Amino acid sequence: MSYLLRVLLPDLPGSLGSLAVALGTAGADIISLDVVDRFDGVAVDDIVVAVPNGTFPDTLITAAERLDGVVVDSLRPFGGILDAHRELELIDAVAGAGAGASQMLADELPGALRVGWALVVQVSDDRCRLVARGESAPMWEGTDVPAVRDLERATSLDDDEVPAEWTSMDTALAAAPLATDHVLVVGRPGGPSFRPSEIARLGYLTGILRTLHAG
Numbered sequence: 001m002s003y004l005l006r007v008l009l010p011d012l013p014g015s016l017g018s019l020a021v022a023l024g025t026a027g028a029d030i031i032s033l034d035v036v037d038r039f040d041g042v043a044v045d046d047i048v049v050a051v052p053n054g055t056f057p058d059t060l061i062t063a064a065e066r067l068d069g070v071v072v073d074s075l076r077p078f079g080g081i082l083d084a085h086r087e088l089e090l091i092d093a094v095a096g097a098g099a100g101a102s103q104m105l106a107d108e109l110p111g112a113l114r115v116g117w118a119l120v121v122q123v124s125d126d127r128c129r130l131v132a133r134g135e136s137a138p139m140w141e142g143t144d145v146p147a148v149r150d151l152e153r154a155t156s157l158d159d160d161e162v163p164a165e166w167t168s169m170d171t172a173l174a175a176a177p178l179a180t181d182h183v184l185v186v187g188r189p190g191g192p193s194f195r196p197s198e199i200a201r202l203g204y205l206t207g208i209l210r211t212l213h214a215g
Helices: 015-025 057-065 085-095 098-113 196-214
Strands: 002-010 029-039 042-050 071-077 117-123 128-133 155-157 172-177 182-188
Touching: 002 015, 002 057, 015 029, 015 042, 015 057, 029 196, 057 071, 085 098, 085 196, 098 117, 098 128, 098 182, 098 196, 172 196, 182 196
Parallel strands: none
Antiparallel strands: 002 042, 002 071, 029 042, 117 128, 117 182, 155 172, 172 182
């Protein structure tokens, strides 16, 4: 069984090593790691660990948070490894997908950006229409969504201006413009909230796709 932990820890030499030892005492083997963000002396790391079947997830949280200054922001089941190259591979594949580009993006982006689901919607003055929905995305066909109207850059979304279907299961939301009237919406059920660096990463990815589409 594998889990993805998002951990806040002191951005100091030795902190990650101490965390690795602590997780190891709980039977966890670190498979891969990605530094998500740094701010005010704190590092935010995503860590994929493999544990023996039957291991309770709470034991990982307890082991990590015994260390001074360490907080587990979230923990969820996760398959695969953390690999930034997946974003480049996705851009290349979507750029060559033609009419199937939107559906490919909705299907494949969650694995690249570590989100739960993705939607591509077409925006008009008074309504948003579903263009593509990934397998895990909520069932939604279209309504007016003020939060994504006139969107100029990648941003997190608040609950009060989006459909209720998008926010079920305490889902954190973000969106970014794709083409002239298309928007990519991503959700992370159960959180955690999107870090500024993750919003920036989403913006870089969609910005490249917009440039390729315009070319």
